Amino acid sequence: MSGNKGVVYVKPGQVEVHTTEYPTFELKDGPGVNPANVGRKTPHAAIVKCVATNICGSDQHMVRGRTTAPAGLVLGHEITGEVVETGPDVEYVKVGDLCSVPFNISCGRCRNCKEGKTGICLNVNPDQPGSAYGYVDMGGWVGGQAEYVLVPYADWNLLKFPDRDQAMDKILDLAMLADIFPTGYHGCVTAGVTTGSTVYVAGAGPVGLAAATSALLLGAAAVIVGDLNEDRLAQARSFGCETVDVSRGDPKDQIEQILGTPEVDCGVDAVGFEARGHGAEARTEHPAAVLNTLMDIVRAGGAVGIPGLYVTGDPGAPDEAAKVGSLSIRLGLGWAKSLSFATGQCPVMRYHRQLMMAILHDRVSIAENVNATVIPLDRAPEGYEEFDQGAARKYVLDPHGMLAEAS
Missing domain, CATH: 3.90.180.10 (Medium-chain alcohol dehydrogenases, catalytic domain)
Structure with missing residues (x-):
């Protein structure tokens, strides 16, 4: 041909x-x-x-x-x-x-x-x-x-x-x-999702929705999906997820309203390097925002799965460090909480x-x-x-x- x-x-x-x-x-x-x-x-x-x-x-x-x-x-x-x-x-x-x-x-x-x-x-x-x-x-x-x-x-x-x-x-x-289905599933497996887990998935795009689906398939008790886009949040709610609108502020407060505690067992980053801030900064790029949020809201001893894409070259990044994949993440917080992280291609x-x-x-x-x-x-x-x-x-x-x- x-x-x-x-x-x-x-x-x-x-x-x-x-x-x-x-x-x-x-x-x-x-x-x-x-x-x-x-x-x-x-x-x-x-x-x-x-x-x-x-x-x-x-x-x-x-x-x-x-x-x-x-x-x-x-x-x-x-x-x-x-x-x-x-x-x-x-x-x-x-x-x-x-x-x-x-x-x-x-x-x-x-x-x-x-x-x-x-x-x-x-x-x-x-x-x-x-x-x-x-x-x-x-x-x-x-x-x-x-x-x-x-x-x-x-x-x-x-x-x-x-x-x-x-x-x-x-x-x-x-x-x-x-x-996207294996990628979302991998994010959940590496975050330790199992029967009875409480899970926060950052991002309600297709990978985030696949991760939320995977969390339910793995037996999670509660799956909370965070995003800025109401249509995508509605899609997450359509199959049984709770949702958080991060444009309203720190997800931690909304998670506490849902679970009665501001922490979850497992976190999944389905956003990646084009992440935006929360609340008043929701329309501004903050490449480390999702990673730092997850370190804050995942319980001590928990885990974070990171199927979201991060790159070593981003010519459109908001600062020089981010252009080469260097982000200001709160590693000290993650270390203090003994969190586990898994990154890379599924x-x-x-x-x-x-x-x-x-x-x-x-x-x-x-x-x-x-x-x-x-x-x-x-x-x-x-x-x-x-x-x-x-x-x-x-x-x-x-x-x-x-x-x-x-x-």
Whole structure:
């Protein structure tokens, strides 16, 4: 095939749908591709027809110009698709298999992968551990907000759905397995959420809503979600969460009104480096605001899961220190309370099979909880714009019209 429509980052605030190259089993030079990866052969890969490919808040950071992403980068790391071609070294994945693609690319062979730390694979990104599709400084693997995408180490990376018809009936839920559902779940697991826990989730975007869903799935007694956006808070309330409007002031006071105590057992940061302040400073960026709030409200001996993205390069940061990822966090408070912290990419493969089973057996309705909204690939720029304006939706792109047919 000669063409492949994909969503391309043009400049801050602008994405467009362009015709790009159809994937091959050799990495080519292009925007963001690490020079050491150019010419890299991938006989272990599969070419996947993208059935569903989502817009993520992490993509939005790049589109806002808050990273060093180069113009021309094909975006997209939340991919669900059908295998249409396999390389000569692929043994078990077959053409026609419907699969979820973990957003973090891993080889399955290095020390970290063998320890289950697939978010920091040592072999896929020459610059640093860890990689992802269509993302800045992640090795230059082409993104999957497109009609087709190359998936390396296919036998290792792809999660095959057991029954195609059953999967298509639940395809919007299963589309969340590539990133936000495991990421939210990871935030809760690392925060120690279990039966009877009280949980505060900072951020009611899709990852925050996925974390809140995960907390309930794990048996939390009370899940409180904090945000500035009333529509997103209403979405959290729609499936049983309590909510805190941080524009009204310190979450601690509102949490006490809900629980009778100003502390929670577990905290999850689903906001990341573009955090804003609370109360009168709610419209001003304060990159460390969420981290400091969580250290304040999580009980002594508790834990904080941090699936929210933090970066080492932010040209739009409010101060020079934050531009290189240096934040004024109250580490002394966290130390005094013996808090535990977990950061970094979610190791998707640690959770996605279990979460798939929860979806297939009707234990969770993640697509409904995050308000998954299907739009054609050509409307991706509109989806980015609405998401940036705070729409309480998780936009799912439908490159081939298969989601519209399924619904």
